[in-house]
Amino acid sequence: MAGTSVPGPDTVVSLSSAKAFLGSRPVLRGIDLSVHRGEVVALLGANGSGKSTAVRAMVGQVALASGSLELFGVPQRRFRDWARIGYVPQRTTAAGGVPATVREVVTAGRLARTRLGPVRRADRLAVDAALDMVGMHDRAKDSVDALSGGQHQRVLIARALAGSPELLIMDEPMAGVDLAGQEVLAGILREQVARETTVLLVLHELGPLEPLIDRAVVLRDGCVVHDGPPPEAVGQHALPGHDHVHPHADAAAETIRTGLLS
């Protein structure tokens, strides 16, 4: 799909002229961004360009000062069908004051479906499947505090997958994940794409996901500066704020550095 951000009948997310402030600071300065059914869209941009804010606005966690937002064709204000969305927040280091097992955290991903009701067999099976997908089944009973950063990230991904969502929104799912982990994620995405799940990913580099990405949207200072096929060059050095080593030349070295100790 070579489409750009033009809303249509198959639009899953549509932000138009969206403006948002954090404190008194304008962080989104009129963004148009649509994601269509079955698409895999990468949201790129330098640190502080507003990617997380755009994504958090989509899931209703940042109020828009102006502009409009529709989810599955319903204005966000009236949207209630949260089970259709799986959200992976940008990982925070702040852990809760009480330990929780991997399984307990992933089970929270079913809450959009169970709501205030009990956990049933189908829920347990979905949690098992999600843990399998990210390869964390053998750690299900361990405390999440005892995991590495990359493993923690996988748990958050499993939590989103456990709800079997139609739209997956992931904020930097690759942060701190080694090359093997990135391949695992690429495999998960391939599987999700085969099920016609729509995916919006915030990324810093495309890495092993590159062949899966249909479209890239690049933000700079709260504005969309590119919306179209992921241009090979834009993948890395054309982006502002990308001071990484070259991924193609040096992928292995890069992952060893970020992955091994995480």
Added chain:
Amino acid sequence: MEILEYAFMQRALLAAVLVGITAPAIGIYLVQRRQAIMGDGIGHVAMTGVALGFLFSTSPVWMATVVAVIGAVGMELIRSRGRTSGDIALALLFYGGMAGGVMIINLAPNGSTGNLLTYLFGSITTVAPADITAICVLAAFVVATTVGLRRQLFAVCQDEEFARVSGLPVRLLNLLIAVTAAVTVTVAMRIVGLLLVSAMMVIPVAAAQRVSRGFAATLATAVAIGVSVSLTGTVTTFYVNAPSGAAIVLLSVAVFLAFTAAAVPLTRKRARRAAAAAERCTLEEEGGTPPQGDDVKV
């Protein structure tokens, strides 16, 4: 045991069991949210309620419940706004509640600050027959909330943003936590006392998490600790003339220290078991992905 033959002791022990269950059961959510101080604040505010009970000659338990709930809801509203001035607002509420209690009790006919004392540190002889009904009803509410909604409350306390994106009624659940904490304070006030109730919400949970790895396990262990120390403490003060709250809290501190000491060999044992498991597979990447070229270098 002959102590069970005294009617006041039967009531005290029943109340002690209920405190042992309810205080850690709600406390775990406060600890998870790093909001352990809240129980303390509600305890202070409830003093005004107790004093109002004296002033109007109504049941101090119900009056304290009403005032504590109002105070807790206020604290939750301050917390959810996330104002930087929140600290000051909370301090006003805490100390206003305490000073209000002392002021009002002295206005009550034949009331004096001394009347408040048994409510501050707990006393096994004060659990009146009328109180026990109130305590049972309130404890049933606390257990129903903290156990029945544990997955939802866990999600709200663990990752509030995710809970909201799951469509949970987060604001309502937060208010429910505040109200339940307030109700727990009045359940605990006779046996543990208003100034020590927060200890029973926090210390059993802190002790339990020394040895447990999951939330459900921590909850179960904390309740077991809570019931043990509050029963033991209540029985102790049958023989030793001291406020029951002091005995119970000292016992839970002792349990905390014992669990902390026990946790060291336990983690070592777990680590050894994990190391033994790791030895078996040498080259395989954890996560079960097929080995790749790069792994050899790693």
